[in-house]
Amino acid sequence: MDARDVTRALGRISHEIVERNHGASDIVLVGVLTRGVHLAQRLASRIKEIEGHEVPVGSIDIGLYRDDIGLREPSPLAPMSVPDIDGKTVVLVDDVLYTGRSTRAALDALIDVGRPRTVQLAVLVDRGHRELPIRADYVGKNVPTARHEEVRVHLGEVDGEDVVTLGEESPKEAVR
Amino acid sequence: MIRHLLSIRDLDPDGIEKILATAASLADVGSRQVKKYPTLRGRTIVNLFYESSTRTRLSFELAAKRLSADVLNFSASGSSVEKGESLKDTAQTIEAMGVDCIVVRHKSSGAPLRLSKWVSANVINAGDGMHEHPTQALLDLYTMRQHFPSFAGLRVAIVGDVRHSRVARSDVLALQMLGAEVTLVGPPTLMPPNASSWGVELTAEIEEVLPKIDVVYVLRIQLERMEAGFLPSLSEYSRLWGLDSRRAALLKDDALIMHPGPMNRGVEVSAEAAELPRSVITDQVANGIATRMALLYLMLGGEHSVEASASA
Amino acid sequence: MRDVLLKGGRVVDPAAGRDEVADVLLRASRVAGIAPEISSDDADVVDCRGLVVAPGFVDLHTHLREPGREDAETVETGSRAAALGGYTAVCAMANTDPVADNAGIVEQVAAFGRRAGLVDVYPVGAITVGLKGERLAEMGEMATSSARVRFFSDDGRCVQNAALMRRAMEYARTFDAIIANHAEEGDLAAGGQMNEGDVSSILGLPGIPAEAEELIVARDLALARLTGARLHVPHVSTAGTVALIRAAKAAGASISAEVTPHHLCLTEDLIRTYDPVYKVAPPLRTKADVEALRDALLDGTIDCVATDHAPHTQDDKEREWDAAPCGMVGLETALGVVCAEAGLDLTRLVERMSTAPARIRGLSGHGGPLNEGAPANITVFDPEAAWTIDAATMATRSRNTPFVGRELKGKVHHTIYGGRFTVREGRITNGQG
Secondary structure: OOHHHHHHHHHHHHHHHHHHOOOOOOEEEEEEOOHHHHHHHHHHHHHHHHHOOOOOEEEEOOHHHOOOEOOEOOOOOOOOEOOOOOOOEEEEEEEEEOOOHHHHHHHHHHHHHOOOOEEEEEEEEEOOOOOOOOOOOEEEEEOOOOOOEEEEEEOHHHHOOOEEEEEEOOOOOOOO | OOOOEOOHHHOOHHHHHHHHHHHHHHHHHHHOOOOOOOOOOOOEEEEEEOOOOHHHHHHHHHHHHHOOOEEEEEEOOOOHHHHOOOHHHHHHHHHHOOOOEEEEEEOOOOHHHHHHHHOOOEEEEEEEOOOEOHHHHHHHHHHHHOOOOOOOOOEEEEEOOOOOOHHHHHHHHHHHHOOOEEEEEOOHHHOOOOHHHHOOEEEOOHHHHHHHOOEEEEOOOOHHHHHOOOOOOHHHHHHHHOEOHHHHOOOOOOOEEEOOOOOOEOOOEOHHHHOOOOEOHHHHHHHHHHHHHHHHHHHHOOOOOOOOOOOO | OOOEEEEEEEEEEHHHOEEEEEEEEEEOOEEEEEEOOOOOOOOEEEEOOOOEEEEOEEEEEEOOOOOOOOOOOOHHHHHHHHHHOOEEEEEEOOOOOOOOOOHHHHHHHHHHHHHHOOOEEEEOEOOEHHHOOOOEOOHHHHHHOOOOOOEEEOOOOOOOOHHHHHHHHHHHHOOOOEEEOOOOOHHHHOOOOEEOOHHHHHHOOOEEOHHHHHHHHHHHHHHHHHHOOEEEEOOOOOHHHHHHHHHHHHOOOOOEEEEOOHHHOOOHHHHHHOOHHHOOOOOOOOHHHHHHHHHHHHHOOOOEEOOOEOOOOHHHHOOOHHHOOOOEOOOOOHHHHHHHHOOOOHHHHHHHHHHHHHHHHOOOOOOOOOOOOOEOOEEEEEEEEEEOEOHHHOOOOOOOOOOEOOOEEEEEEEEEEOOEEEEEOOEEOOOOO
């Protein structure tokens, strides 16, 4: 995906979110650090263009909720900020959906800070190979991959440009 | 991350920054609905305290519990230690119970280091004799960081019984590692022997120092020091080196007052000085929990480093 | 008993002024001849080519722990360790339990030594009753007992009271005995755990300043001047003490001094491990002290090497630093450490390990000269052999030494005590020699 593909996908997802939820009044977007947060912010600004009002955006770090604690070097934690989610529709936003384990961790992190009415999942890329019964409600692009391959999402805010690449896995790279 | 934290020397500046950053992310857990993370579920941490210390033990206990670890408290009084069991035997007994981490407080300098040679668990020094108290230094740094963006060039005066202070040894090492300038203030009898080798300024003149510094760190004076002949009297100490409100007024407007606790109000610090807005003594206590959580997460979270499993 | 012919060794015997390749014939318990070439049809011929043949080593400072701490060492196990280290005589310190402060105990220790039969064991008598530093022990009883004590020390404890030390010195003169004081000023050293300095400051261990030793040595030198006593300064550990001794000797004092192998090579920096194997009294000092001690041993300011062999059980040593006792074993590693570290030529090496200590303690049967008719107390060693000691094969009952696994230079091949091999080819002979 190039930059225009990313923009188009986020635009479509924004419309789908508003459409499915009959507006945006009860929606909170929560991004999974790091790139999920930037995606959530972009979605929020598109929804504002569509609906005309601000959607709260939060961020969560799933480091403390991972199921592979003790199997890898822990990453330093980033500050979390989650707005009031009680009774709200939370859309979790992440860059890549793969095994589903990160999403599981994000769900647990979310539930520890409040009780949303419903949680939906938006991802830029779904690359398959699920290991848990989790599916995305909104998908930017389905990318069929092999396990040894690696999907890399680059975003302007972090990486200088928007691009999604598919390549061989670099063994030391920890994909979060 | 490191396997044991026995001395600040076990860390490098990056390691310290990593702990402080992680602590900042954990600081709000106390205000959440669920005051707990599942991170260390199934891990067991033992607080092995050969010296009574309510605040450090509680801080470690709370930090461990907020990460969902199981915590055992083992204090020397009323245990097999009183029946003459050696540190090594005790360590191996605890180890045999399948403990992942031992947090040890001991009256003998170096006891945690010795312990670390006898067990496979992670060992954290919670204060050993007059040697070090590294987690206190980390929470002190965290507290300073809340007010000052950088340690480079930060001027810190440590006042009082540096000679007998494990807190001072860890703080000096940590502050120097991060580029701060440290001055030790107090009577020569309470300065460490050969302190010139510490790379710090030494002075007995507190009032000359106070206007120049960003942090005044006041150490506890113990009654025993007077009995052992290090000081003529506590009242003389208080008069010459105590931080009272008159002396506190010499500080710069944004300078901090710190103390590792417990305080002897009226001896090394007056009640008024301890309660000035610039005093962050109670913040230090609160910050201890987040700092120790960060340390436990980073030390225990990554121990069995298997090939990172791909997940996204 | 067959004659023994030590063939082709380099005989280094400072007391005889000898350093030459020669054959040494031993008959019964004595030296029967030394000559460039001796042949014998029926002698037990031992090839000593490439080895040094010297008078057996003499240790002025050995803790044998018996009676009282037989779990750490006995006179017998300590004697085996001594023989393996090339020693033919050791002086057993008085801090046993009960203390060797009376004729009964010193006679008992001497008897244990004779029964073991591997080295001459000369008991050291306590200066004060129970090592308490309060009143004089019965030095005369010990001197006139069958143990014939000529060496008094409260080693492990310092006689703090100057008047008492003066009396002890005056009294010891009666028997022409030497008197040694473990030099450590009690108030300055109180609570001390290691040398006071940069390292103690960092480690948070209370320090013992060099001055704690130097004050007592200066005081005792003054008292020796006052009383005319033969003061022996044990385990010198500081450059300042070296200077005091050098000055006193220059002024003609009849004093002597010893240094341990460990103080000749180990420094306080090792204590960063908090491993009590490095805890000794006096404490390990600085590099500058080590250099001063080496210089002093070389130039004779310090007369001899003494091991301060101090066995402790593993249970006692494997503790927190401040709870562990002081001392390390040294009999089996002394030669290896001294050859590797002290920088002595062979004549000086033998002089410092054998001739000088025998002279100081007044042992005519030890330290040479190995002339015809002299008692056959002999060590045969290879001063160049590099080796490491194996903890499993050590004879001492304790293992508190940092030298296991460290490369040593200089290895004992044979030890001959009273004409019999106590050690042959590096092994204890169990009296079969």
